[in-house]
Amino acid sequence: MKSFRLMMPFVVGVMVSVAGCSSSEDPEKKAAMANMGAQQLYDNAKKSMDNGNFSAAANTLSALDSRYPFGPLSNQVQLDLIYSYYKSGKIDETLATIDRFIRLNPNHSDVDYAVYMRGLTNMESDTNLFQELMNINRADRDPAKSREAFEDFRKLIEQYPNSKYAADARKRMVYIKNRLAQYEIAIARFYMRRQAYVAAANRGRYVIEHYPNSDQIQQALEIMVSSYEELGLNELKDNAMKTLKLNFPESEFVS
The missing domain is CATH 1.25.40.10 (Tetratricopeptide repeat domain)
Structure with missing residues (x-):
């Protein structure tokens, strides 16, 4: 035991x-x-x-x-x-x-546990307990450890799909995807403040392409609409706006 x-x-x-x-x-x-x-x-x-x-x-x-x-x-x-x-x-x-x-x-029977614990540990090292307790949003901090954790959990699911830890690993990967998408949005807003609209639009598009199931899609589309408008790229703006209207009709950008 x-x-x-x-x-x-x-x-x-x-x-x-x-x-x-x-x-x-x-x-x-x-x-x-x-x-x-x-x-x-x-x-x-x-x-x-x-x-x-x-x-x-x-x-x-x-x-x-x-x-x-x-x-x-x-x-x-x-x-x-x-x-x-x-x-x-x-x-x-x-x-x-x-x-x-x-x-x-x-080849040990508990290698899946070790891989799972590696993911947990990397995920943990990306968490600042004191920031969480003070409710401080630090989505802009480097998510390198979250990426490592994501790869650990991905490896667990791919190599040990029947592991007792696989289900929890999948849930944690969803959490990490949202964390990584938040980071991209934070960087996009940084570029927006500095009027680097091409870079901001690219970050928004990156979220759409790589984290399509994350909770940051609305913000990514809104950033793309704003950036393309500033750049005078009307066709790209209209395409982003159509997608925004279709998926997030309650957005203030739509009204």
Whole structure:
């Protein structure tokens, strides 16, 4: 039975655990750990995970992984370490452990889980918890990690279509598409403010072509209408306006 726990769909945001004393800060605990066998170390890590102390669990699992890299528990240790790092908010460590697990165990039955966790971790690193709490819209920040997450989820669905994580991955891809479309719209508006209407229209068209099912289509069409009008490109403006009227008759641009 796997000791890691499945993610609930659409729970985004770093879940920071209460950090316990690390072995490096407690000489007695460090000495005790040095005398423990693999199973005892793993049991201690599992207990920390069950108590929600993922930072302590990660410390123990990391020590166990270093001491017994090829033991009978090694694969499960790495899977639990991925989850513990993730729950501790340690993005770089999570990604490094995921990549190592996939590289060393390409045919393991839980590779789909590792790929899924890679997508979650990249998605998480594109989320600023404090901005969300303060309701600050930062759609203009670089979405590179969102693109990586999208590719991770796409890989999961293509290579492991029957995975238990595939359905959630599809939902997250929809969310990411909207995030990427928002970024293009934010950049388009930046160009509009600087009267760079060709660049603005191109960004709007990019959204139409690449994110046709996103929630930014109306704004993309409105930007195209405005930009083409400023450029005196009446035929292109009329075509964009017809599409806008057909799909978004309530738009203020239509009236």
